[in-house]
Amino acid sequence: MTPPITKQDRQIEHEHDDDVIVSATTISKVKRLLWSETAEGLGNVMGNIRSTWYGDEAVFYTREEERLRKYIPPFQYGLAATVFLFLNFRVTGNPGFQKWRQNVWQRVRPSSSSTTSPTTGIPPPQQGYLETKRKTQVEDALKSMKFLTDFLISLSVGTSGTLFLLEAKKEDMRIDYEDGPLIPGRSILADDMCPGMLKLYQTDPSIRQVLEDNERKKEQRKWEQSDHNLVTFSTFIHNCTKREDYESKIRKEQGKSENDPISIPHTGLR
Numbered sequence: 001m002t003p004p005i006t007k008q009d010r011q012i013e014h015e016h017d018d019d020v021i022v023s024a025t026t027i028s029k030v031k032r033l034l035w036s037e038t039a040e041g042l043g044n045v046m047g048n049i050r051s052t053w054y055g056d057e058a059v060f061y062t063r064e065e066e067r068l069r070k071y072i073p074p075f076q077y078g079l080a081a082t083v084f085l086f087l088n089f090r091v092t093g094n095p096g097f098q099k100w101r102q103n104v105w106q107r108v109r110p111s112s113s114s115t116t117s118p119t120t121g122i123p124p125p126q127q128g129y130l131e132t133k134r135k136t137q138v139e140d141a142l143k144s145m146k147f148l149t150d151f152l153i154s155l156s157v158g159t160s161g162t163l164f165l166l167e168a169k170k171e172d173m174r175i176d177y178e179d180g181p182l183i184p185g186r187s188i189l190a191d192d193m194c195p196g197m198l199k200l201y202q203t204d205p206s207i208r209q210v211l212e213d214n215e216r217k218k219e220q221r222k223w224e225q226s227d228h229n230l231v232t233f234s235t236f237i238h239n240c241t242k243r244e245d246y247e248s249k250i251r252k253e254q255g256k257s258e259n260d261p262i263s264i265p266h267t268g269l270r
Contacts, residue, residue: 041193074165082158089150194240
């Protein structure tokens with residue numbers, strides 16, 4: 001006969017559950033999901049930042065703008081570098097420009113144009129229809145590949161420049177990202193990034209498992225090194241929850257609908 005499970009047995013069982021080792025594959029998958037959601041949210045922020053910070057309701061985002069404005073120039077420089085390099089590639093690769101450059105070069109160095117090949121009087125061979133069509137198709141394919149190559153190179157240079165300029169502000173960026181949802185007034189980070197991150201956290205058990213396990217490494221299992229990126233994601237999600245709870249409380253007290261915006265007091269949230 002199986003003995004009954006005592007309260008002590010349940011407690012030991014629960015402790016064993018806390019010590020479950022999360023696989024590296026699960027951690028990698030969770031980090032990929034969190035980074036993907038963060039990138040999508042940042043894309044929304046960059047797309048809405050002008051209408052939000054400089055629109056009709058800009059006064060509600062003043063504190064956030066003052067805090068995050070220092071990160072805009074690196075993105076502007078990166079974009080300018082991308083556009084300049086891409087246009088430079090397209091202009092210098094244009095046949096008309098190459099012909100103009102050749103004419104200028106011949107005027108600068110007239111001696112090089114004096115060595116002309118002797119004419120033999122034999123007309124050049126005529127190309128057939130199929131040969132001409134094949135040549136045209138090859139040229140069109142090469143043009144398409146060159147366009148894509150020019151764009152990718154320009155984008156990589158612009159992105160590298162932005163990342164280089166942001167490297168010096170990495171620690172400030174981490175703190176401002178974590179505390180973004182707690183900022184006074186309204187926050188574009190909270191508006192565009194919190195909903196997606198909270199939905200991901202609430203619907204995917206593996207994310208909760210990984211973040212909670214990383215938190216235990218930080219607080220209980222100090223001999224294990226916690227992942228700083230996961231700590232940042234966990235802190236941001238926690239602060240998003242704190243802001244959402246506060247907004248829900250104010251809406252309920254003031255009888256507002258779920259879509260009505262709420263401004264955080266000037267002291268911010270703790």
